[in-house]
Amino acid sequence: MLGVLGGGQLGRMFVHAAQALGYDTVVLDPDPASPAGLVSHHLIQADYRDPDALRELAARALAITTEFENVPADALAELARLRPVSPAAEAVAIAQDRIREKAHFARCAARSGVAPAPYAAIETEADLAAVPDALLPGILKTARLGYDGKGQARVASREELAAAWRRMGGVACVLEQLLPLALECSVIVARGQDGQVVSLPVQRNLHRGGILAVTEVHEQNLPPALVQRAQAATVDIANELRYVGVLCVEYFVLEDGTLVVNEMAPRPHNSGHYTVDACDLSQFDLQVRTLAGLPLVQPRQHSAAVMLNLLGDLWFDAAGQPRSLPWTEVLALPGAHLHLYGKTEARHGRKMGHLTFTAASAGEVRANALRAAELLGLESF
Ligand code: ATP
Ligand code: MG
Numbered sequence: 001m002l003g004v005l006g007g008g009q010l011g012r013m014f015v016h017a018a019q020a021l022g023y024d025t026v027v028l029d030p031d032p033a034s035p036a037g038l039v040s041h042h043l044i045q046a047d048y049r050d051p052d053a054l055r056e057l058a059a060r061a062l063a064i065t066t067e068f069e070n071v072p073a074d075a076l077a078e079l080a081r082l083r084p085v086s087p088a089a090e091a092v093a094i095a096q097d098r099i100r101e102k103a104h105f106a107r108c109a110a111r112s113g114v115a116p117a118p119y120a121a122i123e124t125e126a127d128l129a130a131v132p133d134a135l136l137p138g139i140l141k142t143a144r145l146g147y148d149g150k151g152q153a154r155v156a157s158r159e160e161l162a163a164a165w166r167r168m169g170g171v172a173c174v175l176e177q178l179l180p181l182a183l184e185c186s187v188i189v190a191r192g193q194d195g196q197v198v199s200l201p202v203q204r205n206l207h208r209g210g211i212l213a214v215t216e217v218h219e220q221n222l223p224p225a226l227v228q229r230a231q232a233a234t235v236d237i238a239n240e241l242r243y244v245g246v247l248c249v250e251y252f253v254l255e256d257g258t259l260v261v262n263e264m265a266p267r268p269h270n271s272g273h274y275t276v277d278a279c280d281l282s283q284f285d286l287q288v289r290t291l292a293g294l295p296l297v298q299p300r301q302h303s304a305a306v307m308l309n310l311l312g313d314l315w316f317d318a319a320g321q322p323r324s325l326p327w328t329e330v331l332a333l334p335g336a337h338l339h340l341y342g343k344t345e346a347r348h349g350r351k352m353g354h355l356t357f358t359a360a361s362a363g364e365v366r367a368n369a370l371r372a373a374e375l376l377g378l379e380s381f
Helices: 010-019 051-060 073-080 087-096 098-112 125-129 158-167 222-238 283-290 329-333 362-376
Strands: 001-007 025-028 042-044 063-066 117-120 138-142 152-153 173-177 181-192 197-199 203-208 209-216 245-254 259-265 304-311 336-340 351-359
Touching: 001 010, 001 051, 001 283, 010 025, 010 283, 025 051, 025 087, 025 203, 042 209, 051 222, 063 283, 073 087, 087 098, 098 117, 098 173, 098 222, 098 259, 125 158, 138 158, 152 158, 181 222, 181 329, 203 336, 222 245, 222 259, 245 283, 259 362, 304 362, 329 336, 329 362, 351 362
Parallel strands: 001 025, 001 063, 025 042
Antiparallel strands: 117 173, 138 152, 138 173, 181 197, 181 203, 181 245, 203 209, 209 304, 245 259, 304 351, 336 351
């Protein structure tokens, strides 16, 4: 039996992959109807820090993983005293803190040449006063607990910066220079207990309102030299952490072609959902393999892929009334793979599911995905 801390959609897809290999699963989540809890053999319904629940999870599962980024690192450390846990609490703690994360990236940059955006950590009034002008205009991001663009503010001047930092309650933040982005991409790697690393293709990502909207993965999507640099930098970041498990690193490509490392997620990632349908091993298969100590094999993408995120907004019409969606027409398109996460309530910005298109060529997959976007009322891309 394999265990997972957290019951969201990533946990649900992990459970599906584990079950395909014949494992039983146990999920710990406070929600009695979480996406992963609904499909798992066992559910421990409790808070992530509940000591009895953590002990029960360790008693049942032979190895334990996590599926969301803000899982309490001390809960992982507690579990690790009882069972193998991957990723390790220490790696998760670094990814949870933008200040530590950026310091790690800056260390890796010495070898890979791929640096984070110019930044300054702001923890005190003195840090605030010492911010160099060159970082403005910039983006102020809370060091902890940000996701989907939450906990961020764009600031053009020192006055706006000071006001934004106060609005955030004066918590630890990083100020990053606002960069001229040409595009965004991400790389997912899996690293085994023996240090072997395999990587998935580089994903090209389009965000809307700070949330991932579209991921495209097909030939000629990105210049080959860039693909190699991004993959090498990601392997380096994983190795330097002695990471075990699935890791996603997000990058910016600037207008002048510079590759900049943005942030990492110590788990499978939304931009890797296409691997379930377009690769012979998905990011969740890799998570199961690293957790169970099974062989890692380099995955092969067999189809061009486009993934569209389905946010809760889609379930409402322009007047804010619930509407039904044209699934029949969407599923009549070739290569459509619909994944809904079993969430009963649609909310603005909530990830309800995703739709992956696969095809033999980039042209074909884009045409079908664009047609689906039109049917669903999603913006073109
Ligand atoms: P996630 O949901 O990926 O965890 P997040 O809330 O942690 O998101 P970031 O990935 O840091 O936030 O930023 C969200 C988006 O804002 C980025 O994908 C990018 O589009 C934009 N962005 C962030 N930092 C910068 C920057 N320094 N310059 C320009 N754009 C940026
Ligand atoms: Mg991000």
